[in-house]
Amino acid sequence: MAQTPNKPQVRKRFRCDSIASVPQFTNSPTMIVMVGLPARGKTYISKKLTRYLNWIGVPTKVFNVGQYRRDAVRTYKNFEFFRPDNEEAMKIRKACARSALSDVGTYFMLEHGQAAVFDATNTTRERREIILSYAKDNGYKVFFIESICDDPEIIAENIKQVKLSSPDYIDCDKEEAVADFLKRIECYKVTYVPLDDDKDSHLSYIKIFNVGSRYLVNRVQDHIQSRIVYYLMNIHVTPRTIYLCRHGESELNLVGRIGGDSGLSPRGSQFAGALGKYIKSQSIPDLKVWTSHMKRTIQTAEALGVAYEQWKALNEIDAGVCEDLTYEEIQANYPEEFALRDQDKYRYRYPKGESYEDLVQRLEPVIMELERQENVLVVCHQAVMRCLLAYFLDKSAEELPYLKCPLHTVLKLTPVAYGCKVESVSLNIEAVNTHRDRPAGDEPPCTLLAPPSRHHSRAQPMASPVPTRAPRLQDLGVTSLSLQNVEVSREPEEALLTVPDHI
Amino acid sequence: MNSGEGCSEEIPLPSSPRELTQNPLKKIWIPCKNGLPEKHIFQRKVCMTNCPTLIVTVGLPARGKTYISKKLTRYLNWIGVPTKEFNVGQYRRECVKIYKSFEFFSPDNEEGLKIRKQCASAALNDVRQYLTDEGGQVAVFDATNTTRERRDTITRFAEQNGFKVFFVESVCEDPAVINENIVQVKLGSPDYTHCNTDEAVEDFMKRIKCYENSYQTLDEVLDRDLSYIKIIDVGRRYLVNRVQDHIQSRIVYYLMNIHITPRSIYLCRHGESDMNVKGRIGGDSGLSLRGKDFARRLGQFIQKQDISDLKVWTSQMKRTIQTAEGLNVPYEQWKALNEIDAGVCEEMMYEEIQDHHPLEFALRDQDKYRYRYPKGESYEDLVQRLEPVIMELERQENVLVICHQAVMRCLLAYFLDKSAEELPYLKCPLHTVLKLTPVAYGCKVESIFLNVDAVNTHRDRPENVEVSRMAEEALYTVPAHQ
Numbered sequence: 001m002a003q004t005p006n007k008p009q010v011r012k013r014f015r016c017d018s019i020a021s022v023p024q025f026t027n028s029p030t031m032i033v034m035v036g037l038p039a040r041g042k043t044y045i046s047k048k049l050t051r052y053l054n055w056i057g058v059p060t061k062v063f064n065v066g067q068y069r070r071d072a073v074r075t076y077k078n079f080e081f082f083r084p085d086n087e088e089a090m091k092i093r094k095a096c097a098r099s100a101l102s103d104v105g106t107y108f109m110l111e112h113g114q115a116a117v118f119d120a121t122n123t124t125r126e127r128r129e130i131i132l133s134y135a136k137d138n139g140y141k142v143f144f145i146e147s148i149c150d151d152p153e154i155i156a157e158n159i160k161q162v163k164l165s166s167p168d169y170i171d172c173d174k175e176e177a178v179a180d181f182l183k184r185i186e187c188y189k190v191t192y193v194p195l196d197d198d199k200d201s202h203l204s205y206i207k208i209f210n211v212g213s214r215y216l217v218n219r220v221q222d223h224i225q226s227r228i229v230y231y232l233m234n235i236h237v238t239p240r241t242i243y244l245c246r247h248g249e250s251e252l253n254l255v256g257r258i259g260g261d262s263g264l265s266p267r268g269s270q271f272a273g274a275l276g277k278y279i280k281s282q283s284i285p286d287l288k289v290w291t292s293h294m295k296r297t298i299q300t301a302e303a304l305g306v307a308y309e310q311w312k313a314l315n316e317i318d319a320g321v322c323e324d325l326t327y328e329e330i331q332a333n334y335p336e337e338f339a340l341r342d343q344d345k346y347r348y349r350y351p352k353g354e355s356y357e358d359l360v361q362r363l364e365p366v367i368m369e370l371e372r373q374e375n376v377l378v379v380c381h382q383a384v385m386r387c388l389l390a391y392f393l394d395k396s397a398e399e400l401p402y403l404k405c406p407l408h409t410v411l412k413l414t415p416v417a418y419g420c421k422v423e424s425v426s427l428n429i430e431a432v433n434t435h436r437d438r439p440a441g442d443e444p445p446c447t448l449l450a451p452p453s454r455h456h457s458r459a460q461p462m463a464s465p466v467p468t469r470a471p472r473l474q475d476l477g478v479t480s481l482s483l484q485n486v487e488v489s490r491e492p493e494e495a496l497l498t499v500p501d502h503i
Numbered sequence: 504m505n506s507g508e509g510c511s512e513e514i515p516l517p518s519s520p521r522e523l524t525q526n527p528l529k530k531i532w533i534p535c536k537n538g539l540p541e542k543h544i545f546q547r548k549v550c551m552t553n554c555p556t557l558i559v560t561v562g563l564p565a566r567g568k569t570y571i572s573k574k575l576t577r578y579l580n581w582i583g584v585p586t587k588e589f590n591v592g593q594y595r596r597e598c599v600k601i602y603k604s605f606e607f608f609s610p611d612n613e614e615g616l617k618i619r620k621q622c623a624s625a626a627l628n629d630v631r632q633y634l635t636d637e638g639g640q641v642a643v644f645d646a647t648n649t650t651r652e653r654r655d656t657i658t659r660f661a662e663q664n665g666f667k668v669f670f671v672e673s674v675c676e677d678p679a680v681i682n683e684n685i686v687q688v689k690l691g692s693p694d695y696t697h698c699n700t701d702e703a704v705e706d707f708m709k710r711i712k713c714y715e716n717s718y719q720t721l722d723e724v725l726d727r728d729l730s731y732i733k734i735i736d737v738g739r740r741y742l743v744n745r746v747q748d749h750i751q752s753r754i755v756y757y758l759m760n761i762h763i764t765p766r767s768i769y770l771c772r773h774g775e776s777d778m779n780v781k782g783r784i785g786g787d788s789g790l791s792l793r794g795k796d797f798a799r800r801l802g803q804f805i806q807k808q809d810i811s812d813l814k815v816w817t818s819q820m821k822r823t824i825q826t827a828e829g830l831n832v833p834y835e836q837w838k839a840l841n842e843i844d845a846g847v848c849e850e851m852m853y854e855e856i857q858d859h860h861p862l863e864f865a866l867r868d869q870d871k872y873r874y875r876y877p878k879g880e881s882y883e884d885l886v887q888r889l890e891p892v893i894m895e896l897e898r899q900e901n902v903l904v905i906c907h908q909a910v911m912r913c914l915l916a917y918f919l920d921k922s923a924e925e926l927p928y929l930k931c932p933l934h935t936v937l938k939l940t941p942v943a944y945g946c947k948v949e950s951i952f953l954n955v956d957a958v959n960t961h962r963d964r965p966e967n968v969e970v971s972r973m974a975e976e977a978l979y980t981v982p983a984h985q
Contacts, residue, residue: 201740214723217741220759223898230756233746263523295523298532302521310531312884323878352787352849358838372749 028141029108030224032117033131035146037192038185039158041211042147045232046119047418049145052231055391056364057357058114058224061107065120068096076168079183084191097127101134108140115224123192132203143225144205145232146195151210155185162417211237231368237415240374241284242392244385245410247296248272249431252324253407256432256502259316259323264299267429271408272303274427278410279304279377288376290314290366297379308379313366316381320353327436327499331492338495342439342486345401356401359387367391382434385411392420402438407431433500439486528866529883530875554667555634556750558643559657561672563718564711565684567737568673571758572645573944575671578757581917582890583883584750585639589630591646594622602694605709610717623653627660634666641750642666649718651725658729669751670731671758672721680737681711688943738762757894763941766900767810768918770911771936773822774798774829775957778850779933782958782984785842785849790825793955797934798829800953804936805830805903814902816840816892823905834905839892842907846879853962853981857974864977868968871927882927885913893917908960911937918946928964933957958984 032049034042046062053060070076072092081089097120107113122128128144135142149155159181163169169177195205197216206229207216215233220226248268252260264272279287289306291297292314301308322330322337331338334351341348349355354362363384370376370388378388382405390400392413405411408431412423485494521534558575560568572588579586598618599607607615623646633639648654654670661668675681685707689695695703721731726744732755733742741759746752774794778786790798805813815832817823818840827834848856848863857864860877867874875881880888889910896902896914904914908931916926918939931937934957938949959982967976 197740213745214727215741215743217743217759219739223895226756226760226898229759230752233743233755234752293531295525295532298523302523302534312887361838369749372752 027222028139029113030115030141030143031104031131031135032115032228033122033128033142033144034117034119035122035128035144035195035205036148037123037188038121038181039155039163040147040149041158041237042121042145043119043162044237044418045145045147045208046117048235049228049231050115050117051391051394052367053115053224053228054394054396055360055367056227057360059112060115060117061113062117062119063100063104063107065093065096065100065118068100069093070167072096079180079187082184082187084187097130101131104140105134105138108138121188123188123194125193141221141225142204143221143228144195144203145228146205146207148194148207148209149211154211165417206232208232231371234368234371236371238374239415240376242370242375242413243279243377243410244388244405244413245275245377245379246381246385246405246407247291247294247300247379248275248429249407250296253432253434254503256326256328256500257324258327259319259325261294261296263295267431268296268300268407269303271427271429271431272300274408274429275300275379275410276304278425278427279306284375284377286375288373289379290376291379292316292381292384294381297381300379304377311366313362314378314380314384317356317359317383318350318353320350322350322353326502328496331495335492335495336488339486339488339490342495345438346397356383356387357397359383363387393422394419404435407434432502435500437498439498527862528870528875529873529881530877554665555639556641557630557634557657557661557666557668558641558754559648559654559668559670560643560645561648561654561670561721561731562674563649563714564647565681565689565707566673566675567684567763568647568671569645569688570763570944571671571673571734572643574761575754575757576641576643577917577920578893579641579754580920580922581886581893582753583886584641586641586643587633587639588643588645589626589633591619591622591626591644594626595619596693598622605706605713608710608713610713623656627657631660631664635664647714649714651719667747667751668730669747669754670721670729671754672731672733674720674733674735675737677736691943732758734758757897760894760897762897764900765941766902768896768901768939769805769903769936770914770931770939771801771903771905772907772911772931772933773817773820773826773905774801774955775933776822779958779960780985782852782854782981783850784853785845785851787820787822789821793934793957794822794826795829797953797955797957798826800934800955801826801936802830804951804953805832810901812901814899815905816902817905818842818907818910820907823907826905837892839888840904840906840910843882843885843909844876844879846876848876848879852984854978857977861974861977862970865968865970865972868964868977871964872923882909882913883923885909889913919948920945930961933960958982 032046034046036042043064043066046064050060050062069092072095073081080086083089100118100120104116104118107116118131120127122131122144132142134140159178163181164174164177169180172180195203195207197218201218204219204221204225206218209215212233212235215229217229220229248264248271250260250268251262251265252258253268254265287306289301289304289308291301291308291310293310293312294315297314298308298310319325322334325333327338337351341350346356349358366378367388370378378385380388383401385405386400386403389395389403389405389411395403406426408427408429410425410427412425414421414423485491521536523532524535525532558572560572562568569590569592572590576586576588595618596602598621606612609615626644626646630642630644634642644657648657648670658668660666682704685704689707690700690703695706698706721729721733721744723742723744728745730745730747730751731742732744735741738759738761741755743755746755774790774797776794777788777791778784779794780791813832815827815830815834817827817834817836819836819838820841823840824834824836845851848860851859853864863877867876872882875884892904893914896904904911906914909927911931912926912929915921915929915931915937921929932952934953934955936951936953938951940947940949962982963980965972965976965980967973
């Protein structure tokens with residue numbers, strides 16, 4: 001059975017729809033289908049891959065069939081539900097899969113999704129045929145990701161990390177839960193048919209063996225599948241910690257100027273020293289330290305007394321004609337630009353400069369290498385740190401430019417279960433505040449930029465509803481009582497409402 | 504899976520942080536003592552491993568090993584990883600001046616076996632010298648290496664010398680592919696200069712047979728501790744085992760993106776711009792009248808070429824987009840294809856740069872590849888920026904790239920395997936299309952001038968590059984402009 005769709009959903013490549021930094025490699029949407037026994041890391045991979053794809057600008061969503069099952073069958077009794085001869089349960093499970101598939105269709109057709117991760121065991125050829133059929137009828141590409149693991153230690157660790165706390169086992173004690181889950185796996189083993197290198201040679205897939213020591217890649221069709229394969233081959237599950245912080249307070253920070261390449265202020269140097277002490281106290285084995293090419297991050301790293309690597313890709317966002325200006329000066333000289341930026345801070349590109357969207361593009365190799373590495377300290381800049389943080393904490397394009405990354409604060413990120421634990425460590429050295437808040441209020445009026453949803457919107461997860469009421473001022477940390485005006489026609493005072501204090 | 508790259512050397516925590524000085528050529532901040540830069544420049548390079556890497560090809564004759572070796576070497580060098588290939592067949596040809604027939608490769612030809620073993624050893628010796636004494640970071644050992652015994656010898660050699668080993672095996676049983684291979688690269692080999700086609704093909708087939716009986720493919724179980732990629736049927740399928748580090752990961756990614764489907768890549772610059780006419784660099788101006796004329800001619804040229812499914816790429820600068828508009832076909836904009844950022848020198852004429860920044864102007868002439876404009880970029884930065892474009896070009900088939908002078912030089916250097924020294928001086932005149940067609944182990948280039956006059960924007964390296972030179976000496980090679 002051929003995989004090429006017979007009714008290709010060709011999204012016409014518009015003349016110049018790419019306001020983004022890179023072309024949009026979209027023809028048909030792609031269904032990424034997980035395959036594997038329980039506790040093989042399918043959901044871990046699904047969530048991580050989805051996070052990565054969304055971050056690089058490919059609207060992606062996970063459809064976890066287990067979740068549909070939990071919604072259908074309110075209470076989980078035991079593993080018997082998963083017995084292959086349990087007809088009643090089989091009916092329910094099939095219905096859940098179909099419901100999830102239907103939602104995939106909705107996501108693609110109505111919500112501008114480009115990739116959907118179908119997270120379920122999909123261990124029988126029959127189930128996979130249903131999916132392939134559905135995709136073919138609708139013109140979607142299919143890419144399978146099969147996780148194969150027979151190392152009992154890995155499986156046990158897996159169960160401990162994510163199964164024991166699952167809603168299914170909320171009322172069980174640990175031993176009961178483990179015993180039941182192992183029986184559940186046995187239920188699947190009976191009918192498990194892995195992807196076959198001969199029979200399935202026409203399909204596009206990657207098989208991951210033993211958490212990445214080996215991979216089998218078959219028929220990569222296009223750019224996005226190639227990127228997915230590259231990403232999957234670079235991630236690992238070895239425990240490690242990533243430290244993110246900005247350079248110490250700089251001379252330009254002090255006077256409220258953006259960009260430039262100034263050195264550290266006296267307080268900034270103090271921070272660098274404190275950072276060195278903190279890092280030593282953490283006793284991190286084999287820590288890599290990365291900085292940008294800008295003086296202030298390098299000066300900060302110098303105080304640590306360890307080897308560090310400079311990455312040009314970690315340089316602060318290029319503010320183009322606004323480099324070295326204060327916000328007041330930007331308002332005075334480029335009021336329209338200033339307003340446009342507030343309307344869509346993620347996509348807004350400084351004249352002769354960059355946008356946050358460009359930054360993400362630039363930082364992708366950094367993220368890829370961070371995935372490969374283990375313990376790393378990244379000394380960078382405000383906008384850069386926001387982008388990196390958004391990747392690790394799965395923040396949307398709308399939230400990203402407003403993430404709080406204050407000076408003299410280290411964020412310690414530790415992967416745990418399906419996400420990332422964040423600890424914020426302030427090194428107790430005073431510094432100016434460089435955070436300029438998001439303007440409060442409802443949807444900004446018609447922007448001069450392309451509507452976000454067309455390219456890079458993060459689709460709202462089905463579970464969390466879109467807030468319908470206007471957010472309260474206190475929620476947004478807006479100190480003034482009036483709502484910020486983002487219109488080009490606004491008065492200078494209105495524009496400068498949220499500019500933090502400086503000399 | 505452990506990365507095991509580099510090491511965190513402990514430098515004693517200084518009582519006061521070291522002073523920083525900015526390298527005037529590359530604009531890199533480095534620590535200095537008494538005003539002099541310290542030795543270590545901790546700059547991110549692709550290959551942060553202390554260990555050099557030995558890439559070993561594996562496979563029967565006519566499976567594309569040399570093609571892969573050369574292409575991979577070209578790519579690694581372009582991204583800044585000093586790489587060299589060592590083709591054992593080449594050593595054999597130097598040793599055994601005249602090739603008689605396939606009999607040389609017969610497994611019971613003891614004399615032949617002895618010579619072949621010697622050649623392999625000689626090549627490994629040169630590998631050692633390259634990686635240990637000559638600053639090489641990657642060596643590609645291109646030979647059949649079809650027996651486990653031979654591979655064990657190589658692995659032992661690598662261990663003794665502290666090199667990492669990564670195997671690249673090419674497996675293919677498709678007779679059509681093998682035949683095409685023989686036609687493309689074997690018939691023209693020095694071994695067969697005195698044979699006619701049929702003789703050559705017949706002999707080569709027998710040569711392959713000599714290897715077949717003793718061929719031990721990389722085995723999932725027996726070789727599970729080795730790091731390798733097995734390429735099956737020219738990329739339909741890959742088996743990747745134990746990627747150890749960053750460079751191996753990049754190599755795998757590259758190998759998984761290349762293909763051998765015949766296609767053409769067209770490179771050209773935007774039409775002549777208003778800035779070009781005034782002799783100014785950078786900026787974001789529109790096309791001059793002649794530039795617009797070129798855009799029209801380019802459209803006609805593309806039509807006549809009748810290229811199937813052509814993709815057109817531009818930068819995000821006005822002049823390339825205006826050029827593409829003249830083609831009346833869909834095109835995609837890449838920010839990565841934007842011209843080199845000349846920083847403080849943007850929109851200046853060379854005369855003005857000499858006037859306002861004579862030191863910078865001289866430094867640039869001293870090392871044009873590594874020189875970074877203040878608040879701008881270097882060619883070296885450009886290559887970094889263009890790597891995803893190259894990767895996508897490898898994936899694609901027929902593409903027309905409308906870009907800029909410095910960008911085009913970088914792309915051309917990749918396809919034509921030009922060094923960092925030559926790259927910034929490659930000739931990429933306006934209104935000229937370069938048609939690149941992969942052939943055998945390299946690239947055929949056709950230069951097509953579309954008959955619309957334009958200014959010359961090529962500035963040759965002047966004789967005097969000293970900071971102390973006179974203005975006239977600096978401006979000697981500046982091309983004429985309004």
